[in-house]
Amino acid sequence: MKHINLFGVQQISRNTIALEQALSAIPSIDSESVQTRFDHVRTYYELLNMPVEALLAFITEHDRLFNPIEYYNLLKVQVPGREVPDDAKARMADILPI
Secondary structure, three states, X not given: OOEOOHHHHHHHHHHHHHHHXXXXXXXXXXXXXXXXXXXXXXXXXXXXXXXXXHHHHHHHHOOOOOOHHHHHHHHHOEOOOOOOOOOHHHHHHHHOOO
């Protein structure tokens, strides 16, 4: 994914909620596990809406929530209204081992 906008992130969030509800209705599926996994997905996509400074602060506090490549990929996605400073990758490298 190279580009996304706020609407796209909101749509992904709504779709994951709908999928979560549908899967939770199946008796043989552990609904708590489903909820945990979809919460993880929603969190990742919501990070795209954060300004880079807030994203770096989040990563500092949650450096193991996603792997380093997933965090670096967040900087690669072009989000309207979000400026990625030239030193963002270097600052992320100070936080995350690669």
